[in-house]
Amino acid sequence: MTRPIIGRVAPERWRTNGATAPGQRTVGEPGTARIAVDLLGGDQAPAVVVDGALRAAQADPSLHLTLVGPAEAADAVLAALDPPDRQRITTVVTTAGTVRGAAHAVAEGRADALVSAGDTGATVLSAARELGRWPGVRRPALAAVLPTAAGRLVLLDVGSSVDPDEEALLVHARLGSAYASIVFDLKNPRVGLLTIGSEPGKGDRLRRSAPALFASRPLPSGARYVGLVEGGDVVLGTAADVVVTDGFTGNVLLKGLEAGYALTGPPKPGTTLPPRAAVLLGVGGTVVVCHGAATGSDLAAGIAYAADLHRRASVAAIADLLRYSEVSHD
Amino acid sequence: MTRPIIGRVAPERWRTNGATAPGQRTVGEPGTARIAVDLLGGDQAPAVVVDGALRAAQADPSLHLTLVGPAEAADAVLAALDPPDRQRITTVVTTAGTVRGAAHAVAEGRADALVSAGDTGATVLSAARELGRWPGVRRPALAAVLPTAAGRLVLLDVGSSVDPDEEALLVHARLGSAYASIVFDLKNPRVGLLTIGSEPGKGDRLRRSAPALFASRPLPSGARYVGLVEGGDVVLGTAADVVVTDGFTGNVLLKGLEAGYALTGPPKPGTTLPPRAAVLLGVGGTVVVCHGAATGSDLAAGIAYAADLHRRASVAAIADLLRYSEVSHD
Numbered sequence: 001m002t003r004p005i006i007g008r009v010a011p012e013r014w015r016t017n018g019a020t021a022p023g024q025r026t027v028g029e030p031g032t033a034r035i036a037v038d039l040l041g042g043d044q045a046p047a048v049v050v051d052g053a054l055r056a057a058q059a060d061p062s063l064h065l066t067l068v069g070p071a072e073a074a075d076a077v078l079a080a081l082d083p084p085d086r087q088r089i090t091t092v093v094t095t096a097g098t099v100r101g102a103a104h105a106v107a108e109g110r111a112d113a114l115v116s117a118g119d120t121g122a123t124v125l126s127a128a129r130e131l132g133r134w135p136g137v138r139r140p141a142l143a144a145v146l147p148t149a150a151g152r153l154v155l156l157d158v159g160s161s162v163d164p165d166e167e168a169l170l171v172h173a174r175l176g177s178a179y180a181s182i183v184f185d186l187k188n189p190r191v192g193l194l195t196i197g198s199e200p201g202k203g204d205r206l207r208r209s210a211p212a213l214f215a216s217r218p219l220p221s222g223a224r225y226v227g228l229v230e231g232g233d234v235v236l237g238t239a240a241d242v243v244v245t246d247g248f249t250g251n252v253l254l255k256g257l258e259a260g261y262a263l264t265g266p267p268k269p270g271t272t273l274p275p276r277a278a279v280l281l282g283v284g285g286t287v288v289v290c291h292g293a294a295t296g297s298d299l300a301a302g303i304a305y306a307a308d309l310h311r312r313a314s315v316a317a318i319a320d321l322l323r324y325s326e327v328s329h330d
Numbered sequence: 331m332t333r334p335i336i337g338r339v340a341p342e343r344w345r346t347n348g349a350t351a352p353g354q355r356t357v358g359e360p361g362t363a364r365i366a367v368d369l370l371g372g373d374q375a376p377a378v379v380v381d382g383a384l385r386a387a388q389a390d391p392s393l394h395l396t397l398v399g400p401a402e403a404a405d406a407v408l409a410a411l412d413p414p415d416r417q418r419i420t421t422v423v424t425t426a427g428t429v430r431g432a433a434h435a436v437a438e439g440r441a442d443a444l445v446s447a448g449d450t451g452a453t454v455l456s457a458a459r460e461l462g463r464w465p466g467v468r469r470p471a472l473a474a475v476l477p478t479a480a481g482r483l484v485l486l487d488v489g490s491s492v493d494p495d496e497e498a499l500l501v502h503a504r505l506g507s508a509y510a511s512i513v514f515d516l517k518n519p520r521v522g523l524l525t526i527g528s529e530p531g532k533g534d535r536l537r538r539s540a541p542a543l544f545a546s547r548p549l550p551s552g553a554r555y556v557g558l559v560e561g562g563d564v565v566l567g568t569a570a571d572v573v574v575t576d577g578f579t580g581n582v583l584l585k586g587l588e589a590g591y592a593l594t595g596p597p598k599p600g601t602t603l604p605p606r607a608a609v610l611l612g613v614g615g616t617v618v619v620c621h622g623a624a625t626g627s628d629l630a631a632g633i634a635y636a637a638d639l640h641r642r643a644s645v646a647a648i649a650d651l652l653r654y655s656e657v658s659h660d
Contacts, residue, residue, distance in 0.1 A: 119527075163535055196489055196577070205493055230585050234589075246534075249579050252524060252560070256561035259564075259566060260565045261590070264591070264595055264596075264597060265594055267590060
C-alpha cells in the first residue's frame with residue numbers, strides 16, 4: 001500500500017465518458033455494478049491496479065468503474081479498452097486521498113462499492129468516515145473467505161483490528177455469523193474462536209477471557225458458538241463455518257495459507273481458490289480490500305467480488321440480520 | 331494433552347530391562363540415544379505414545395527409551411518388541427507428573443533427551459525446573475522447522491510464550507539464530523520479525539515497538555535482523571531463515587501450515603516434510619515437544635528428532651554460541 005493519507009478529499013476533476021456526470025446521483029441499471037477503484041492502493045500501484053481494472057472491465061460487460069487517482073493511470077485503462085467500453089469508465093482525477101475519494105463516490109451514490117489494495121488502516125478509516133459504521137461497531141472487521149478441505153469458511157478479523165478486546169472479538173463473531181449466513185446461504189453457522197489448544201484455558205490472556213463472553217451472548221442468523229478451534233481447523237473446515245480471531249493473527253494465518261495454496265493448490269483438490277480479497281464488515285457500504293502485494297489478477301478478482309456482493313445486495317442483507325438480532329435479543 | 335500436573339515427581343518404581351538401573355548414572359554408548367518419553371502426554375495418550383515409541387524403537391536399533399507412565403502402557407510397548415529389543419526399554423511407573431518424571435530422568439543423566447506431546451505449559455515448567463534455564467532466558471522458546479519453497483526455516487515461538495514483551499521476542503531471536511546456525515549449518519542466518527505488512531509501523535502494539543529493539547542489539551552466530559516479514563514469507567522462505575513471533579501467532583500459523591502441507595504436499599515439490607515437533611530452547615537439556623493431537627507417526631518422528639539432536643550435541647552447541655555471543659557483545 002502506498003497512501004495512508006486520510007483527510008478531506010482532494011479537489012477533483014470529474015471526467016465522464018458517457019456513464020455518470022458529476023453531481024448526478026444515478027442508480028445502476030439492473031445487473032450493472034459500479035465499482036470505485038483506488039488507483040493508488042497497493043505496493044505496485046498504480047500499475048497493478050490499472051491491470052486489474054482492465055481485466056475486470058473486459059471480463060464483465062455490465063461492470064462500470066470509477067477510477068480514482070492520477071489521470072495517467074486512468075488514461076492507461078481507457079487507452080486499452082475498445083471505444084464502446086470506455087463509456088463504462090468514469091475517472092476522478094486526484095493524486096492524494098484516493099481511497100477517501102473512492103469511499104466518497106460510494107457515499108454520494110455515484111458508485112455501488114469500493115475496492116482498494118491500499119493501507120488497510122486508511123481504507124477502514126475512510127470507509128467509516130464516508131459511509132458510517134453500523135450500531136455497536138467500533139472497529140469494522142475484515143472478513144476473508146478461505147477454502148478448506150470440507151468446503152469454505154469465513155476468517156475474521158484479517159487486519160483491521162490488531163489489538164482487540166473480547167467485546168470487539170464478539171462483535172466480529174456477530175458480523176462473521178451474518179456474513180457466512182448470507183454468502184454461504186447457510187442456516188445456523190458454527191462459530192469457533194481461534195486459539196492454540198482445544199481445551200479451556202489455553203491461549204493468551206485475550207483467548208482465556210473471551211470464551212465466557214462468547215458463550216453468554218446470542219449471535220445473529222441462529223449462529224452458535226462451538227468453542228475453541230486451532231490453526232489446523234482453518235484448513236480442515238470441519239469444526240466451524242466462522243473462525244474469529246484478532247486482526248494480527250488472522251492476517252498472518254491468511255497470508256500464510258494463501259501463499260501455501262498458491263504453491264500447492266487448494267486443500268480440496270479440484271476446487272477453485274476464492275479471491276484473495278476481504279470484505280470490510282460494519283460500515284454502511286460494500287468495501288473490498290485486497291492485499292498490498294495484490295497482483296492485477298487479484299485486483300480483478302476483488303473487483304468482481306465487490307460487484308457480486310453488490311448484485312446480491314449482500315451487505316444490506318447482513319446489516320438487516322444484525323439489526324434484527326439486536327431487536328430480538330437485546 | 332492430558333496431564334498439566336506439575337509438582338514433585340510421583341513415587342516411582344524403576345523397572346530395568348537390562349539397560350539402566352535406578353540411581354545408576356550412565357552414559358550412552360557412542361551412537362546410542364536414550365530418550366525419556368512421557369507416556370501420558372497427548373490427546374490420545376497413552377495409545378499414540380505407545381505406538382510412537384514402538385515405531386521409533388523398531389526404526390533405530392541404537393535408540394534406548396525410558397518410558398514414563400502407567401505400567402500397562404509400557405508393557406504394551408515391551409510386548410510388541412522382540413525379546414532382545416526389550417533390553418533397550420526402561421520403564422518408570424507412575425500415573426501422575428509423567429512429564430516431570432521424564433525431565434527428571436534427563437536431569438539425573440539417566441536419559442539424554444525428553445519427548446512429550448503433553449500440555450506445553452507443563453512441559454516448559456517441568457523442563458525449566460528440572461534442567462534449569464540458560465542465562466537471560468525467562469521463558470524458554472519452542473522452535474519449529476518448517477519446509478518452505480526455498481528450503482526450510484525456523485519459526486519461533488510456537489506455543490511457549492503467548493504474551494511476550496519485546497525483550498522476550500529478542501531473546502527468541504537470539505535462540506532461533508543459534509538454532510538455525512547449528513541445525514542448518516548456516517553462517518549469518520537472516521532473522522525476520524513476523525507482522526502484517528512489510529512497511530515500518532504496521533502491526534499491533536508489540537510489533538510496532540519491537541523493530542527498534544531488534545535493530546539495536548547484536549545476535550549470535552553472525553545473524554542479522556532483516557526486518558519485517560509476513561505470513562506468506564514463512565511459506566516462500568526467501569526473506570528469512572529465522573522468523574520470530576509470539577507463541578500464540580506462531581502456534582496458529584504452524585498448525586495451519588502443517589495441516590495444509592499434510593493435505594496438499596510440501597511447498598517445494600519432492601521434498602520431505604520435517605517432523606511435526608518443536609524443540610524447547612533455553613533449558614539445560616534436549617527437549618522435544620509434539621502437538622497434543624500428534625499421531626503415533628508424529629511421536630516417532632519427534633523421538634527420532636530428539637535422538638538426532640542428542641547425537642549431534644546440538645543443544646550444547648547452541649548454548650555455547652549464546653554464551654560466546656554474551657561475552658563478546660554485552
